[in-house]
Amino acid sequence: MNDLHRTAIVADAHNDLLMLVARRPKAVWGSYFREHWIPQLRAGGIDVQVLPVFIDDEFRPEGALRETLRMIEAAHQVAEQNADQVALCRTGAEIEAATQSGRIALVLALEGCPQIDTDVELFHTLHRLGVRVVSFTHFGRSALADGSGEDAAGSRLTKAGVESVALLEQLGVLVDISHVGRGGVEHILELATKPVIATHSSAYAVRAHHRNLTDDQLRGVAATGGVVCVNFFAGFLTEDEKPTVGHLVDHVEHLLAVAGEDHVGLGSDFVAEVFDEKIPACDLPLIIEGLDAHVYVPGLEGPAGMPLITAALLDRGVPEATVRKVLGANLVRVLSH
Numbered sequence: 001m002n003d004l005h006r007t008a009i010v011a012d013a014h015n016d017l018l019m020l021v022a023r024r025p026k027a028v029w030g031s032y033f034r035e036h037w038i039p040q041l042r043a044g045g046i047d048v049q050v051l052p053v054f055i056d057d058e059f060r061p062e063g064a065l066r067e068t069l070r071m072i073e074a075a076h077q078v079a080e081q082n083a084d085q086v087a088l089c090r091t092g093a094e095i096e097a098a099t100q101s102g103r104i105a106l107v108l109a110l111e112g113c114p115q116i117d118t119d120v121e122l123f124h125t126l127h128r129l130g131v132r133v134v135s136f137t138h139f140g141r142s143a144l145a146d147g148s149g150e151d152a153a154g155s156r157l158t159k160a161g162v163e164s165v166a167l168l169e170q171l172g173v174l175v176d177i178s179h180v181g182r183g184g185v186e187h188i189l190e191l192a193t194k195p196v197i198a199t200h201s202s203a204y205a206v207r208a209h210h211r212n213l214t215d216d217q218l219r220g221v222a223a224t225g226g227v228v229c230v231n232f233f234a235g236f237l238t239e240d241e242k243p244t245v246g247h248l249v250d251h252v253e254h255l256l257a258v259a260g261e262d263h264v265g266l267g268s269d270f271v272a273e274v275f276d277e278k279i280p281a282c283d284l285p286l287i288i289e290g291l292d293a294h295v296y297v298p299g300l301e302g303p304a305g306m307p308l309i310t311a312a313l314l315d316r317g318v319p320e321a322t323v324r325k326v327l328g329a330n331l332v333r334v335l336s337h
Contacts, residue, residue, distance in 0.1 A: 001045055004320055005310040009099060011048035011328030011335075013133075013229040013267035014109075014178070014200035015303065016274050018051045022067075022074040023277075029074045030081025037303075038085050038104075044306035047099045048332055050133060050199060050267075051075055052111035056278075064114040065122075072129050075108055090130055092336020107335060109133035109176065109199065117143045118160040120167055127171045132335065133199060134168055135176035136161055136184070139289065145184040148210040149289060156187040165191045174334060177201070177213075177221070178231075178267070185217050195226035195334045200267030202231045203254040211236050211289065215258050222263040225337075227330045228255055229267030232300050235291030243297045245312045252309075252326060253316065261322045265331040266309065272301040 017037055021029050041049060059067040079088035087098035089105045098105040108130045116122050123134070136142060136157075139149035144161035146153055157165070165188060168175050175192065177185045178201045188196060198221060204212040213221075213228060221228050230251045234243040237251060255264040275293055279286050286293040299305040313323045 001307040002311060002314070004314065004323060005045050005307045005327070008045075008310070008324045009047050009328035009332055010045045010306060011050075011265065011331040012046055012303070012306070013050045013197070013265055013331055014052055014111075014231075014269050015049055016052060016054055016269070016271060018071050018075055019054060019056075019274055020277060021078060022071045026074070026077070029077050033078040034082050034085065038082065040303040041104055043304035044302075046104060046303055046306060048095060048105045048107065048328060048335070050107045050109050050335075052109045052133075052199070053131075054111040054138075055114050060114045061117070068110075068115040068126075072108060072126075072131070075106065076130070079106060088130055090132060092332070095332060095336060107132050109135070111135050112138040112179070113142055113144055113164075116164075120160055120163050123164065123167055123171060123173070127173055131173065133174045133176050133197065134164075135178055135199065136164065136180055138179050146181040147179050148181045151181045151183075151210050153181070154183050155181065156183045157191075162187075162191065169194045172337070174337070177217075179211070182214075182217075185213070185220075189217070189220040189224065192224045194224065195337050196221050196224045197226050197334055198228040198267070200229055200231040200233075200269040202236050202251040203258070205258075206251050206254050207237055207239070209236050209289070209291075218255060218259040218263075222259040225334070227263050227265045227334050228259055229265040229331060230255065232266075232268045232270065232297060234295045234297050235288075235293075237297070241295070243295065245297060245299065245308050248297060248300070248309065249312045249316055252313065253318070256318070256322065256326075261325055262330055264326050265328070266306075266326065268300070268303070268306075270302050272296055
């Protein structure tokens with residue numbers, strides 16, 4: 001780990017590790033996180049970690065809210081049982097206090113909203129429990145918006161989705177456009193009066209996949225004062241069968257050129273351990289949106305590889321001040337908004 005990475009604030013906008021915590025017996029939530037994840041986060045120099053709550057199909061629709069509450073409770077217990085190492089943060093002041101004390105700041109997010117459906121008032125409840133980032137859908141269709149996998153439908157937000165944007169802005173919760181289809185992203189950007197985030201999306205101009213954002217969308221996020229956090233998932237970075245950290249940096253450089261240095265961050269979407277634990281052998285190879293989900297950028301299968309990105313950015317000649325913004329300063333700014 002080089003000196004810049006060691007001294008920078010490093011923030012990751014999307015790691016699904018909470019899924020692996022919550023699927024274990026509640027008696028070991030805290031110890032599993034301490035023994036398995038804290039060492040990885042420390043090795044990667046991560047100071048701020050956004051924890052999305054993603055609900056698997058097996059819990060939808062009836063069990064979605066219950067599983068959401070279990071996962072949020074798991075995050076709270078992880079923080080309480082490891083208070084010397086991490087803190088669950090709701091505000092910018094709490095993030096700053098955590099990182100200055102040497103602890104990792106954890107921030108709760110929703111990935112997709114099956115637990116909400118059209119009951120938008122539940123955002124109040126989840127905000128009280130600590131949720132500070134919300135995306136409206138996944139690849140498919142929700143009661144709020146269509147995912148990018150439904151782009152052929154050409155749809156915008158539903159009535160409940162429009163109501164959600166206004167309510168989340170009122171609550172001080174970031175609206176996340178990752179996974180939202182093109183029409184929905186356009187609609188959100190039209191409605192937004194506060195910064196918008198893409199927690200784990202890359203550049204369509206570099207890799208033409210519907211999960212990535214077009215240059216117009218990148219500029220639209222930047223215009224709100226928001227941040228686009230590059231996704232590390234190999235299939236969204238390149239068609240090359242041998243992806244590298246360089247392919248990821250290609251996306252970072254494109255985002256810097258189009259959105260500007262104040263609007264680029266990192267959103268790992270580390271899924272290697274999630275898939276290894278949860279996907280049975282009979283379902284392999286796992287193909288997601290036409291891509292082999294078990295192709296990873298070497299070294300970036302988990303949090304410990306984060307310093308590789310810093311080194312690669314510096315090797316490309318990206319100025320140190322810009323690298324610090326990409327590593328975490330930009331994301332912390334919008335989380336603190």
